[in-house]
Amino acid sequence: QVQLVESGGGLVQAGGSLRLSCAASGRTFSSSAMGWFRQAPGKEQEFVAGISWNTGITDYADSVKGRFTISRDNAKNTVYLQMNSLRPEDTAVYYCARGVSPWPTRVKSDYNYWGQGTQVTVSS
DSSP states (O other), X not given: OOOEEEEOOEEEETTOOEEEEEEEOXXXXXXXXXXXXXXXXXXXXXXXXXXXXXXXXXXXXXXXXXXEEEEEETTTTEEEEEEOSOOGGGOEEEEEEEESSSSOOSOXXXXXXXXXXXXXXXXX
């Protein structure tokens, strides 16, 4: 059984920073890509960032490139999302997800386990 538990969300002013964490259970964590997605009120869920099993490949949505950094620590079964220079439009529920392959994609159906989400609210 795989479980993903996000933490680190909260309320922050525009220009501030937050670091999200996603703790995973399951022996195959280190061989799977991990991704972060988000869903704002009234909008579709969208890809934010992904990282390959060995951290060698990362991918970012254009809207967060240069501001967000995804990383992982396979020894701790944890993936992180460092979010800097936050904007009100970053307000959303953020979800981590485990990929079905070692390589990240932007497609939701390529991720088979999802966390419950953590709320990020950026005030102007």
